[in-house]
Amino acid sequence: MSRLVIVSNRVSLPTERGAKAGGLAVALAEAMTPGSLWFGWSGKRATATSETATIAEHGGLTYATIDLSEADYRRYYVGFSNGALWPLLHYRTGLLDFKRDDYEGYLTVNEAFADRLKPLLRPDDIIWIHDYQLLTLPEALRRRGVTNRIGFFLHVPFVPPAVLHVLPSAAVLVRALAAADLIGFQTHGDRMNFLESAASCMGVRPEPDHSFIHNGHRTETTVTPIGIDADGFTRTARRAAGMAETKRLIESLVGRALIIGVDRLDYTKGLPQRFDAFGQLLHRYPEHLRRISLLQIAARSREDVDRYQSLRRELDRKAGDINGAYSDFDWTPLRYMTRTVNRSTIAGFYRLARIALVTPLRDGMNLVAKEFIAAQDAADPGVLVLSRFAGAAEELTEALIVNPYDADAVADAMHAGLVMPLEERKARHTALLGKVRRTTAASFCRDFLARLKAIEIDA
Ligand code: ADQ
Numbered sequence: 001m002s003r004l005v006i007v008s009n010r011v012s013l014p015t016e017r018g019a020k021a022g023g024l025a026v027a028l029a030e031a032m033t034p035g036s037l038w039f040g041w042s043g044k045r046a047t048a049t050s051e052t053a054t055i056a057e058h059g060g061l062t063y064a065t066i067d068l069s070e071a072d073y074r075r076y077y078v079g080f081s082n083g084a085l086w087p088l089l090h091y092r093t094g095l096l097d098f099k100r101d102d103y104e105g106y107l108t109v110n111e112a113f114a115d116r117l118k119p120l121l122r123p124d125d126i127i128w129i130h131d132y133q134l135l136t137l138p139e140a141l142r143r144r145g146v147t148n149r150i151g152f153f154l155h156v157p158f159v160p161p162a163v164l165h166v167l168p169s170a171a172v173l174v175r176a177l178a179a180a181d182l183i184g185f186q187t188h189g190d191r192m193n194f195l196e197s198a199a200s201c202m203g204v205r206p207e208p209d210h211s212f213i214h215n216g217h218r219t220e221t222t223v224t225p226i227g228i229d230a231d232g233f234t235r236t237a238r239r240a241a242g243m244a245e246t247k248r249l250i251e252s253l254v255g256r257a258l259i260i261g262v263d264r265l266d267y268t269k270g271l272p273q274r275f276d277a278f279g280q281l282l283h284r285y286p287e288h289l290r291r292i293s294l295l296q297i298a299a300r301s302r303e304d305v306d307r308y309q310s311l312r313r314e315l316d317r318k319a320g321d322i323n324g325a326y327s328d329f330d331w332t333p334l335r336y337m338t339r340t341v342n343r344s345t346i347a348g349f350y351r352l353a354r355i356a357l358v359t360p361l362r363d364g365m366n367l368v369a370k371e372f373i374a375a376q377d378a379a380d381p382g383v384l385v386l387s388r389f390a391g392a393a394e395e396l397t398e399a400l401i402v403n404p405y406d407a408d409a410v411a412d413a414m415h416a417g418l419v420m421p422l423e424e425r426k427a428r429h430t431a432l433l434g435k436v437r438r439t440t441a442a443s444f445c446r447d448f449l450a451r452l453k454a455i456e457i458d459a
Contacts, residue, residue: 004125008038110140127146129153131153150179164193181220184222243344256291256293260295261356264298278333285415366387374433381428383425395435
């Protein structure tokens with residue numbers, strides 16, 4: 001059997017303190033069978049980027065990590081990945097901060113990844129690269145003579161050509177990515193955008209099976225939406241009912257309905273718009289005053305990018321405005337916290353919530369939507385208010401689908417959720433749970449890898 005080699009920007013070792021619960025390690029658990037290799041950045045900044053990978057073995061898996069120099073970290077990760085590609089791929093061209101130097105740093109680190117990975121590869125390895133930080137890695141590996149099967153999965157959206165070309169050198173990135181054998185997307189819309197972009201960058205003509213040939217190499221594409229371990233998450237949520245945190249939250253609510261939001265503090269997640277919509281709800285539907293509480297948990301993230309600091313200030317101000325305008329001496333409508341909460345606590349909180357607000361302005365998938373559905377008590381389920389711009393909306397059509405830019409419409413959806421009869425809540429939840437249980441983390445890995453293994457390679 002061939003070995004699986006996973007490559008991602010960041011590798012979190014199981015031994016690492018504060019290793020992000022959730023994240024790629026959970027999603028790929030199914031794929032990482034004993035013997036697999038996981039290669040990427042250690043998360044450490046050093047005086048120089050490592051010349052060779054550091055190898056560690058844990059639980060039958062091999063972890064190969066490299067450190068990045070401060071300059072490489074700044075240019076590749078902070079500058080180009082988070083300052084240019086992230087806003088671009090979320091359609092926020094106005095936030096794009098392109099610097100030629102960062103772009104060159106990005107290419108350099110992708111080359112370094114290829115250099116350090118190459119000596120670890122065996123001829124029959126299957127390579128699976130993850131996400132937008134490593135768009136040029138497929139070609140960097142090919143230039144070093146790597147003929148293995150290479151798959152690439154993009155966790156974030158892909159934009160249409162008119163948006164893509166706002167980024168200088170975008171065509172270089174698309175051409176380098178096309179050196180993979182298989183490219184996977186979260187949604188059909190993302191794949192279509194990519195194929196149109198590939199046509200505009202390389203003049204290729206996609207075939208009916210959504211593959212194309214460039215320079216004699218066939219690139220196939222697939223749509224494999226990511227999911228969660230739904231049954232496991234349901235169990236976690238059920239168990240969490242007995243936890244001290246859950247009990248404290250229940251007590252603090254004194255019978256009020258809980259509305260919940262759980263996000264990274266990121267401008268793609270639509271948090272200012274969400275706060276505005278909540279303000280509209282309180283303003284236009286005074287019957288809910290004192291009867292509801294919005295708990296927004298927003299884990300701080302990417303604090304070394306300026307835009308994230310200004311977002312935080314904006315949210316502090318909006319939260320203050322709402323609470324100043326509507327609070328009573330014994331009621332605070334909005335509870336806003338900017339830290340991470342552990343997964344089982346969050347699972348318990350989801351289960352208590354009457355409504356979840358998942359209202360990103362753009363999102364590859366959004367796993368919070370799926371976690372919320374899995375966490376519900378099927379006998380008395382809560383309602384999901386979901387942005388049409390989350391990848392999850394392509395599948396989760398029984399949610400209350402909203403345009404997050406329309407504060408009044410989001411307020412109306414919250415109201416609809418708060419007054420929705422039990423029968424309708426159950427019918428929607430049953431349909432949604434069926435989908436969340438069908439498209440899981442395990443099916444994501446299985447489907448993508450089955451497609452990759454089936455590809456005939458030119459080597
Ligand atoms: P993210 O943008 O990080 O991921 P998401 O899919 O919502 O977004 O996943 C976040 C994970 O972190 C979830 O498991 C969630 O429970 C957890 N999380 C979020 N906020 C938290 C908080 N405040 N405290 C604790 N835990 C929190 C990227 C893409 C997504 C895509 C995923 C996977 O942007 O669109 O769904 O990758 O492909």
